[in-house]
Amino acid sequence: MAKRSVDVNSLLDAIGDSPEVREYRELQWQGSFNDYLKMVVEDPRIVRNAHQRMYDMILSHGSEEFT
Numbered sequence: 001m002a003k004r005s006v007d008v009n010s011l012l013d014a015i016g017d018s019p020e021v022r023e024y025r026e027l028q029w030q031g032s033f034n035d036y037l038k039m040v041v042e043d044p045r046i047v048r049n050a051h052q053r054m055y056d057m058i059l060s061h062g063s064e065e066f067t
Contacts, residue, residue, distance in 0.1 A: 040046050
């Protein structure tokens, strides 16, 4: 079986330009703890954990009982 030549730089460029990577970079935040606390005061939802967020989603969309 013949090996295909792969240009590593082209591959890394393609990965770096993907929409997923761009979105991940846009979601990054850097700041001091003081900056973080100011954000929490403005929007307390920031500190909610995964269980609380899931509960919020269920409440916002409602639920139905199946038997």
